[in-house]
Amino acid sequence: MRLAGESNLTPVPVLAAHVNILIDSGMSQCGIARTAGVSQSTISNIVAGKLRSCLRSKGERILAVRPATIDDQSNKPVLGSARRLQALYAIGHGGTAIAARFDIHRSTVAQIVNGRYGEVNGFIAAQIRDIYTAMSGSPGTSTNALYRARQEGWAPPAAWDDDRLDDPQARPEWTGHCGTDRGWWTHRQQNIPGCSACDEAHARWKKEHGHLPRPEFMAALSASKASASRRGETIAHDGRELLDQGYTFEHAAERLGITIPHLHHELRRHPAPCESEAA
Numbered sequence: 001m002r003l004a005g006e007s008n009l010t011p012v013p014v015l016a017a018h019v020n021i022l023i024d025s026g027m028s029q030c031g032i033a034r035t036a037g038v039s040q041s042t043i044s045n046i047v048a049g050k051l052r053s054c055l056r057s058k059g060e061r062i063l064a065v066r067p068a069t070i071d072d073q074s075n076k077p078v079l080g081s082a083r084r085l086q087a088l089y090a091i092g093h094g095g096t097a098i099a100a101r102f103d104i105h106r107s108t109v110a111q112i113v114n115g116r117y118g119e120v121n122g123f124i125a126a127q128i129r130d131i132y133t134a135m136s137g138s139p140g141t142s143t144n145a146l147y148r149a150r151q152e153g154w155a156p157p158a159a160w161d162d163d164r165l166d167d168p169q170a171r172p173e174w175t176g177h178c179g180t181d182r183g184w185w186t187h188r189q190q191n192i193p194g195c196s197a198c199d200e201a202h203a204r205w206k207k208e209h210g211h212l213p214r215p216e217f218m219a220a221l222s223a224s225k226a227s228a229s230r231r232g233e234t235i236a237h238d239g240r241e242l243l244d245q246g247y248t249f250e251h252a253a254e255r256l257g258i259t260i261p262h263l264h265h266e267l268r269r270h271p272a273p274c275e276s277e278a279a
Contacts, residue, residue, distance in 0.1 A: 010059025092140030
């Protein structure tokens with residue numbers, strides 16, 4: 001390379017700019033170093049401006065690292081882990097039951113659930129994913145966990161898209177219509193904990209209809225409220241599908257985020273076509 005007149009070095013400012021992009025994407029200095037196959041001190045010195053030059057071979061490996069490349073050893077944002085544990089609380093699995101079943105300390109569960117950490121290491125995050133997979137399909141027995149989850153407004157597994165639990169933009173889908181005025185009424189009618197998306201949607205609805213004369217406004221309000229009553233049909237349909245798949249009434253109700261009497265009530269109110277014909 002020298003004979004050809006080419007530099008065997010990569011400009012450090014170029015590397016520093018790329019490393020800052022990687023850090024902003026959520027990667028740690030150790031994670032960047034592991035992915036690039038260089039020492040952590042190399043990355044640290046680049047960030048601190050202590051290097052005057054870097055070998056081209058190292059520089060190329062650093063520049064080849066793509067943003068948000070997170071391995072199982074890297075620290076990860078706690079959001080996904082907290083959501084998973086909070087969802088388990090919402091179906092009755094408390095910290096003691098979680099810690100007893102898996103190799104994770106109860107205090108770690110409590111700290112994550114209580115929002116004391118901004119990040120967790122990759123090993124803990126992987127454990128919590130396994131815990132969630134194993135325990136989210138069946139209800140627990142802790143009334144304290146259920147009470148805590150209800151007080152905090154934590155969503156159960158049925159309200160989450162499992163593939164988006166780590167996505168900061170994801171929101172729990174409590175009603176099947178969250179983010180709409182119909183969702184807001186469904187929360188109230190079914191005694192489901194409220195969510196910010198529905199509160200915002202209802203506030204928008206009132207603002208958009210606020211210009212109407214009082215009789216027209218009340219008529220529109222009644223129509224919007226009535227639309228939520230169709231939620232029962234959806235519960236009955238989804239409940240039958242879960243029962244046909246072998247779920248018990250208890251497990252089906254947990255997956256739907258409702259009580260067993262509520263499930264029975266909607267099944268009676270909305271019989272299947274074959275049941276209606278038999279009647």
